[in-house]
Amino acid sequence: MKNTPIQLHVVTRIVAFIILIFSIFLFFAGHNNPGGGFIGGLMTASALVLLYLSFDLKTIKRVLPFDYAYVIGAGLLLATLTGVAGMFFGFPYLTQFFEYFQLPILGETELTTALPFDLGIYLVVVGFTLLVILTVAEDDS
Amino acid sequence: MSTLHIIPLAPFLFAFLIPLFYKKFRHIHTGWFVLPLPLIIFIYLLQFLPLGGTAFQPVEVTVAWVASLGVDFTVYLDGLSLLFALLISGIGTLVVLYSIYYIANKRDEPLNNFYVYLLMFMGAMLGVVLSDNLIVLYVFWELTSLSSALLIGYWYHKERSRYGAQKSMLITVTGGFAMLAGFTLLYLMTGTFSVQEIIAMSDQIAASPYFVPAMILVLAGAFTKSAQFPFHIWLPDAMEAPTPVSAYLHSATMVKAGIYLVARLTPLFGGQAEWFWIVTGFGLLTLLWGSVSAVRQKDLKGILAFSTVSQLGLIMSLLGMGSAAFHYDVIDGESLYTVAILAAVFHLFNHATFKGSLFMVVGIIDHETGTRDIRKLGGLMAIMPVTFTISLIGVASMAGLPPFNGFLSKEIFFEGALNITTLDMFNVETLGFLIPVVAWIASVFTFVYSMMMFFQTFTGKHKPEELPKHAHEAPVGMLISPAVLGLMVIVFGLFPNMLAYTVIEPAMQSILPGLLGEGEQFYVNIYHWHGLNTELLMTMGVVLIGTALFLNFDKLQQTAFYLGERDPLNGAYDNGLTGLISGAQYVDGVQMTGKLRHYFTYMFVFLVAVLSYALIRTNAFAIDLANTAQISPYMFFIILALSLSTIAVPFMTKRVPAIILVGIIGFLVALIFVVIRAPDLALTQLLVETVMVVLFLLVFYHLPELRKESFKPVFKWSNLLISLSVGAVVTITGLSAHAFSHGHDISPISDYFVENAYALAGGENIVNVILVDFRGLDTLLEVFVLGIVALGVVVLIKYKASGREEV
Amino acid sequence: MEVLMIFAIGxxxxxxxxxxxxxxxxxxxxxxxxxxxxxxxxxxxxxGLKTGAPPLLGEEAGSYTDPLPQALVLTAIVIGFGITAFMLVLAYRTYKVHETDNFDELRGSDDD
Known part of the structure; x- marks a missing residue:
């Protein structure tokens, strides 16, 4: 993709950045408003796909040196282990807990164990989408 | 969790260590590491034996397992289970010791497998006899089938081993499945899986229409396991297992699991005419069939296999006869019919001792001479004197000669069989006279095959040229186990009452509860000399006729009866199996055409047929135009656009327009989600659609253009017909369901989520709360699906899996 | 609206x-x-369509649209995404190996 116009690059950078920020917002909003791990993950993935589309694969690989298979693995591990935590206190597997805390700067904030669980889902969705798309794209046979 | 729970579980846990020992200490025979375990269990169990004449108190300990389904791991130790547990651990110890010398520690011998299977079996068997819960019992029961099949197939490179393993597995597992159905029926009647609770309710359920079916199903399990006619055919083929296994599983323990089950459930079913006749009848038939078939065998293990079949039939028939005792009072701890139960328990024990030792002896002969064929063997008396002595004891006991324990139990068996003819119910007066007759005939044949196997092996001319190996006496280590068992045959033959108080009486108490008053116990006294009564005359007759038959053995050898040795019932099994396979192949050939279109057609036609049948049958079609949500004009256009673009898809001849059209459908669906107030869905759908379009374009770039479908007109029209009927049925079902839901008061189950989302999970987005909180496991499994798909994609593309090359 | 929707679904x-x-x-x-x-x-x-507010408690409405089917469908969409992706890759790979996308030609390779 050597002949991609420069305007596309500039626009992509800005738009992808906005989408990324928005996806993180959606991810955190998930517990109380539309959003969550699935939606946030898909949004992040589409931002990254946009980057891959406008730049070439090698450039992005240099910037984001992730192996997405590991991202999936990490997500699965995180989601599985969150559920185990409650078992140490005699609760059934995947029992989630929440509590309100007074945090500096943020004020009263709700912290839940559902958040790391959702983060696991987020990671799996991002990893899955990009892994599939990149694997097909990189196939040169 | 109690020590008693650890007993059945310990072998399983120990089995995990075996591969470690095997790898680490390659030069030491793995058996030495296994040996202490059954020994410890045996010694531990000995302390439960009632000494000093007090009545045995059953021990019961419960650990909840699946409490909501009534499945608890309850260990129940009474006289019956103690007897079995002692046999399993005691003979287990001897067998492990024996196997150390029998199976050499060679490079290509997978000893670790052998001992893992053996421990698995031991644990499962202990579990069967110790658990009070039917479901737990069933699980352990099937584990014994599994480990037995693995042990039979231990030398899996031999075709006969695999055949035997498969056969035993098929027959016993089929029976086990029937048994599970029987247990389920029992649960339906009583509402509990606990054996003791079910027995306590036996009076109430006897009138239930499920009672007799449950009985027959449970018996199917017991009969297949205990090799009763006509299911016995797996046992002779199971002789392909290494001899220690045959001695352990196929004579002393596993095949007695069926006996155990029948004995255990006698308090429940006993006293019923059906039970009496089925158990007694099949037992006697098996007794006769097994003893007659044993005479035809030329392989020493074959003789022992059929002998085991017949002895199992003997014990089974005794349990059947003894069940009549429920109708009579017990006076001074004895009654006319409890004798049969006494004989069953006593013979169960005796059989384990003499048959165990005989199997081990045969193993020694096989090991030292290289053959088990009685036509090749002969004159071993001088070469293997110790083996000879042990065999003499075992064979004499099996044939029922004094003063060994086999003689005593056979006498009591005759007594029980004669007593039963005096019974004045269950229509015994018509056919009852047959019972002692069959018992006597079978005993004659038992005598004949005992003599045959003994004299053919040890007397006559030694034929070294026919033996693959140079015959010599076995090493001492190998002789210990059979010698110990042989010693028991003599000791308990001379002093049978040592067993009476400790083992037999408590076991009888478990089989026949409720017959005794408070503080009473069965009174067992076994005599050697009853005076010259009918039983003794019968034994003398057996010896006389048996000897006469054996002396004419040369003539018998010429007959067609002797020449064939395969059981005729094997033909039925083999043909059945072949028929099953070819039947499956035929159905497979018709149904599995390899055309995706056909498979989809089956599914769609089935779907349409079932749904339309249900619709017509319940006359459910209805349409409700009143109770619908208000429709706005733009919604009307969205739905119209959706319908039109969908209809257009099949007409697309180029791939890119087709993809774009499908993309449009996706976005329209997302719009609909917005309108019907599902914001999360709308967001997800939009994003999925976006990512999907990228993926589609990437993939389609490589794929060929769509081609015009070149179907024959018949197919084209039938496809159209199928799709239209699917659409019509879905529409009608949808409409009817919609109308139905407004005609009836159906409150959604989701109210719980709405009310508790904030209180229990602290979230305001109910959909998200359901996903990560209330139904977290579903979501977890869902992301696992994504992980698996990713794995599949990577394998397909990066590793080029195509099904052609070796991956 | 439901009746119209059901026809569209048909x-x-x-x-x-x-x-x-x-x-x-x-x-x-x-x-x-x-x-x-x-x-x-x-x-x-x-x-039921539009039986209440979107299932967000922040709306503080009297009744909400049933959230359970929505949660189930959300799961279904994501799973469907995964399955479609897999089928696409399978189709792609099949075409690469066999050079056809026609089922009749794909059927019954002689080497299996």
Missing amino acids: ILFTVSTYLILTKSLLRVVLGVLILSHGAHLLFLTLS
Whole structure:
């Protein structure tokens, strides 16, 4: 993709950045408003796909040196282990807990164990989408 | 969790260590590491034996397992289970010791497998006899089938081993499945899986229409396991297992699991005419069939296999006869019919001792001479004197000669069989006279095959040229186990009452509860000399006729009866199996055409047929135009656009327009989600659609253009017909369901989520709360699906899996 | 609105069935995709359309649209995404190896 116009690059950078920020917002909003791990993950993935589309694969690989298979693995591990935590206190597997805390700067904030669980889902969705798309794209046979 | 729970579980846990020992200490025979375990269990169990004449108190300990389904791991130790547990651990110890010398520690011998299977079996068997819960019992029961099949197939490179393993597995597992159905029926009647609770309710359920079916199903399990006619055919083929296994599983323990089950459930079913006749009848038939078939065998293990079949039939028939005792009072701890139960328990024990030792002896002969064929063997008396002595004891006991324990139990068996003819119910007066007759005939044949196997092996001319190996006496280590068992045959033959108080009486108490008053116990006294009564005359007759038959053995050898040795019932099994396979192949050939279109057609036609049948049958079609949500004009256009673009898809001849059209459908669906107030869905759908379009374009770039479908007109029209009927049925079902839901008061189950989302999970987005909180496991499994798909994609593309090359 | 929706769903099912029965791999993939749209909509429609506010407690409405079918459909959409992705890759790979996307030609390779 050597002949991609420069305007596309500039626009992509800005738009992808906005989408990324928005996806993180959606991810955190998930517990109380539309959003969550699935939606946030898909949004992040589409931002990254946009980057891959406008730049070439090698450039992005240099910037984001992730192996997405590991991202999936990490997500699965995180989601599985969150559920185990409650078992140490005699609760059934995947029992989630929440509590309100007074945090500096943020004020009263709700912290839940559902958040790391959702983060696991987020990671799996991002990893899955990009892994599939990149694997097909990189196939040169 | 109690020590008693650890007993059945310990072998399983120990089995995990075996591969470690095997790898680490390659030069030491793995058996030495296994040996202490059954020994410890045996010694531990000995302390439960009632000494000093007090009545045995059953021990019961419960650990909840699946409490909501009534499945608890309850260990129940009474006289019956103690007897079995002692046999399993005691003979287990001897067998492990024996196997150390029998199976050499060679490079290509997978000893670790052998001992893992053996421990698995031991644990499962202990579990069967110790658990009070039917479901737990069933699980352990099937584990014994599994480990037995693995042990039979231990030398899996031999075709006969695999055949035997498969056969035993098929027959016993089929029976086990029937048994599970029987247990389920029992649960339906009583509402509990606990054996003791079910027995306590036996009076109430006897009138239930499920009672007799449950009985027959449970018996199917017991009969297949205990090799009763006509299911016995797996046992002779199971002789392909290494001899220690045959001695352990196929004579002393596993095949007695069926006996155990029948004995255990006698308090429940006993006293019923059906039970009496089925158990007694099949037992006697098996007794006769097994003893007659044993005479035809030329392989020493074959003789022992059929002998085991017949002895199992003997014990089974005794349990059947003894069940009549429920109708009579017990006076001074004895009654006319409890004798049969006494004989069953006593013979169960005796059989384990003499048959165990005989199997081990045969193993020694096989090991030292290289053959088990009685036509090749002969004159071993001088070469293997110790083996000879042990065999003499075992064979004499099996044939029922004094003063060994086999003689005593056979006498009591005759007594029980004669007593039963005096019974004045269950229509015994018509056919009852047959019972002692069959018992006597079978005993004659038992005598004949005992003599045959003994004299053919040890007397006559030694034929070294026919033996693959140079015959010599076995090493001492190998002789210990059979010698110990042989010693028991003599000791308990001379002093049978040592067993009476400790083992037999408590076991009888478990089989026949409720017959005794408070503080009473069965009174067992076994005599050697009853005076010259009918039983003794019968034994003398057996010896006389048996000897006469054996002396004419040369003539018998010429007959067609002797020449064939395969059981005729094997033909039925083999043909059945072949028929099953070819039947499956035929159905497979018709149904599995390899055309995706056909498979989809089956599914769609089935779907349409079932749904339309249900619709017509319940006359459910209805349409409700009143109770619908208000429709706005733009919604009307969205739905119209959706319908039109969908209809257009099949007409697309180029791939890119087709993809774009499908993309449009996706976005329209997302719009609909917005309108019907599902914001999360709308967001997800939009994003999925976006990512999907990228993926589609990437993939389609490589794929060929769509081609015009070149179907024959018949197919084209039938496809159209199928799709239209699917659409019509879905529409009608949808409409009817919609109308139905407004005609009836159906409150959604989701109210719980709405009310508790904030209180229990602290979230305001109910959909998200359901996903990560209330139904977290579903979501977890869902992301696992994504992980698996990713794995599949990577394998397909990066590793080029195509099904052609070796991956 | 429900009745209209159900008719539209009927069309989705009809077309997707027709596509699935064709011989071209691509059409089958598209058919499955449309089929899943139909199933999602049917599920939601039968649970009642617009029976309340969106299932967000922040709306503080008297009644909410049933959230359970929505949660189930959300799961279904993501799973459907995964399955479609896999089918696409499978189609792609099949074409690479066998150089055809026609089921009749793919059927019964002689080497198995």
